[in-house]
Amino acid sequence: MTGRSGTLRWLQNARRHIESSQEWKDFTIRLFDAVQQQMTESHVNVFTDLLEAEKAFVLQRAAKAIQRGDLYKAMISQISTCLEEQLYSQVAHEMRDGDHLRSKLSLVSSHIRNGVMNLLEERPELKGKMHAFLNQPLPADFRRLTWRLYLSNPRVCRDYLSQVAANKAKSPKDREIFLKSRALLSTEPTFQHLKDNEVAARCLRNVLSYYHKLQGTATHLPDMEYFLLLPLLQVALDPAAPNLSTDSISALLVEEFITFMNLRPRFMRLSFTQDAAGTDVLGEVSSMLHEQDRDLTTVIKGIYSQAEETQESLLRAVKHMLQPAISTLFVGYLSMDTLLYVWDQLIIGLDQPSYNCFPAFSAVFILLLRDYLKTCQSPGQVEAALKTRGPTLSVEEFQDMIRRHYFKELYSRLHEDDNEPFPIHDPTQALPPWSYLSRVTVPPRTRPEDRKQARKEREMLEKQHKERLKHEERLQKFREEEERRQQESRLLQLLEETKGTFEAQRVYLKEQLTQEKQLRYEMQKAAEAQISGLEDEIKKLQEQQRCNFWHILELLCVCKARIIIIMYGTVHWSLPWMMHALWEVTSGMSRNIEIHGKTAAMVTLDLLEQIMQAANAIANGHNAAEQGSLNAATREHLWNYSQDCKNAEIEVFGHHISREDIEKIPEPRRKELKKKLTGTIRRNAEARHKAQLAVGKGMLPDSVIYM
Known part of the structure; x- marks a missing residue:
């Protein structure tokens, strides 16, 4: 590939050949x-x-003085010849060395572009030569260099770097600016390619935070200033640009953005109502639209007259339609390539005060969307059409429309300074004296009567204008007084309504308060009655608890007697009865009574536990040996009892009888038979016990009773 060193080599060779040529020497003598x-x-x-x-x-005027002479033409021809020879020689050398990946035309274009960029970097004052690119999109590297030359301001860059070094380059709203920058890159359709670019978001934050700090205001930055930075950011982050750090890109953008904000047209810094230049721009756009497409202007006026219910002029309608787009220089309304092309045309004319391409590009923007705008019925639809259909417009469409309708006018404005108001005399050329004056058109001559009539007309118009102003002032005062009276009447009516509302609320709240007092009184009476009833019940319970205490003592005495019976009688019959009796007594007592720290339930449970332990010791013994002896005696006693029952049945009935047969015997005979059976069983048992005692085998005491 061709490097910058190759470009410098052929350009330097051409310069040496030109400086050593005779044509250059003759030209320098004539220039001197x-x-x-x-x-x-x-x-x-x-x-x-x-x-x-x-x-x-002086040098510029001297060069212009001789540029029409033969020596100047010969020198220009020599320069062209030398440049062409050295350029094609360099291209042939590169192709001979093996650079076959690029065509000859591509190499020539690359060398020319690099040569021009090299000259611009060495001589920034030649940036005016970029006027030749009017209505042409600049290549990426050309664009980056051209914007850099027009927006260069080293002092701004130095101030920013010093603030960064002192850590004072951030605004108090730095975080808010960063979040809004990321949201803008994420939501704006024309900048979706920068959505995930963290460098872009940080650069936006750095530049706008510093810019907001310079403003010295506590208000938020308007959205317009976020949009105006995006084209500069796009050019700085171009893939073909040198790989720079985020801080370097931020410093470059700060310099370009602040310079651009200072050089932008006046009508962009003020609203259209505050600046006459803005009105002039809109008026020029209206004239262009009316000249190119009257049907479209009729549609536009009709749309905005419906919105405001008055017949708006075309100027007012164009203002409503184009003010958002012009305030952001079409950022957000055009695709990136088309937007950069429009900005190219703007920036190359920043050094020319008479050059203003806004009206032409605004008119072209509307004319290219005429088919969509004619179908709109409301301002909202117009705005939507501009936002959605604008990004579909291409650079070629703008170029073609500008070329056919507005190129000559823009070119003349851009090169207006090239035309001197008076000729520069070339002392080496033989020109007839006063030839310039003979070519100037003589202004028309006016008579005194005409001037007097014109003066009267001007005075009359001025008088009418003053009277109109006075009449409008009186009407304005009358409207203001009428509005003031209406406002006062509305306020008085509102005051009366408010008083009535407050009075109704006061009466209602008073009634609510009375009802609340009555309700609380009734609740208090009911509570007092309930408290009295509870006190009576407490007294009754206390008396009942005292009675229950003596009943427990009586029960304990009965339980002791029952224990004696259990120890010498049948355990299975007496123990459940005693437990049931104790439960009936304790269940009727209050669980809150305590005697020596124990409640009735606790005393009863302790007593039952001791009874169960005593009964278990009596029935089963204290160890395994005693338990075995008791079990053997019990089995023998049960067998003897069974034999006694059988013997008693034979003695009373003469045969064995079942319990069912006994139950079938009617009363009172059944009761008498049961007594006889019981007496016979007791007699037989006592006889057997006496016989056992006689032989020394007594196992049970004499007081055993069968219940």
């Missing part, structure tokens, strides 16, 4: 004579006494 002529006319003795700007001005 022209400079002397300019110094003589300006009464300057020594060229070195002039300032640098004055030297450049």
Whole structure:
């Protein structure tokens, strides 16, 4: 690939050949004579006494004085020949060395572009030569360099870097600016390619935070200033751009953005109602639209007259329609390529005050969307059409429309300074004296009567204008007084309504308070009655608890008697009865009575536990040996009892009888038979016990009773 060193080599060779040519020597001699002529006319003795700007001005005028001569044409021809020879020689050398990946045309274009960029970097004052790219989109590297030359301001960059070094380059709303920047990159359709670019978000935050700090206001940055930075950011982050750090890109963007904000047209810094220039721009756009498509202007006026219910002029309608787009220089309304093309045309004319391409591009923007705008019925639909259909417009469409309708006018404005109001005399050329004046059109001559009539007309118009202003002022005062009276009547009516509302609320709240007092009184009476009833019940319970205490003592005495019976009688019958009796007594007592720290339930449970332990010891013994002896005695006793029952049945009935047969015997005979059976069983048992005692085998005491 061709490097910058190759570009410098062929350009330097061409420069050496030009400087050594005879044409260049003749031209410099003639230029020296022209400079002397300019110094003589300006009464300057020594060229070195002039300032640098004055030297450049004298040289420029001297060059213009001789640029129509033969020597100038010969020198230009020599320059073209040398440049062409050296350029094609360099291209042939590169192709001979093996660079076959690029065509000859591509190599030539690359060298020319690099040569121009090299000259612009060495001589930034030649940036005016970029006017030749009017209505042409600049290549990416050309665009980056051109914007850099027009928006360069080293002082701004130095101030920013010093603030960064002191850690004072951030606004108090830095976090808010960062979040809004990320949201803008994520939501704006024309910048979706920067959505996930963290460098872009950080650069936006750094630049806008510093810019907001310079403003010295507590208000938020308007959305317009976020949008105006995006094209500069796009150019700085171009893939073909040198790989720079985030801080370097931020410093570059700060310099370009602040310079651009200071150089932007006046009508962008003020609202259209505050600046007459904004009205002039809109008026020029309206004229262009009316000239190109009257049907479209009729549709536009009709749309905005419906919205405001008055017949709006085309100027007012264009203002409503284009003000958002013009305030952001079409950022958000065009695709990135088309937007950068429009900004190219704007930036190359920043050094020319008479050049203003806004009206032309605004009119072209509307005319290219005429088919969509004619179908709109409301301002909202117009705005939606501009936002959605604008990004579909291409660079070629803009170029074609500008070329056919507005190129000549824009070109003349861009090169207006090239035309001198008076000719520069070339002392080396033989020109007829006063030839310039003979070519100037003589202005028309007016008579005194005409001037007097014109003066009267102007005075009459001025008088009518003053009367109209006075009439409008009186009408304005009358409207203001009428509005004030209506406002006062509305306020009085509102005051009366408010008083009535407050009075109704007061009465209602008073009634509510009375009802609340009555309700609380009734609740208090009911509570007092309930408290009295509870106190009576407490007294009754206390008396009942005292009675229950003596009943427990009586029960304990009965339980002791029952224990004696259990120890010498049948356990299975007496123990459940005793437990049931104790439960009936304790269940009727209050669980809150305590005797020596124990409640009735606790005392009863302790007593039952001791009874169960005693009964278990009596029935089963204290160890395994005693339990075995008791079990053997019990089995023997049960067998003896069974035999006694059988013997008693035979003695009473003469045969064995079942319990069912006994139950079938009617009363009172059944009761008598049961007594006989019981007596017979007791007699037989006592006889057996006596016999056992006689032989020394007594196992049970005499007081055993069968219940």
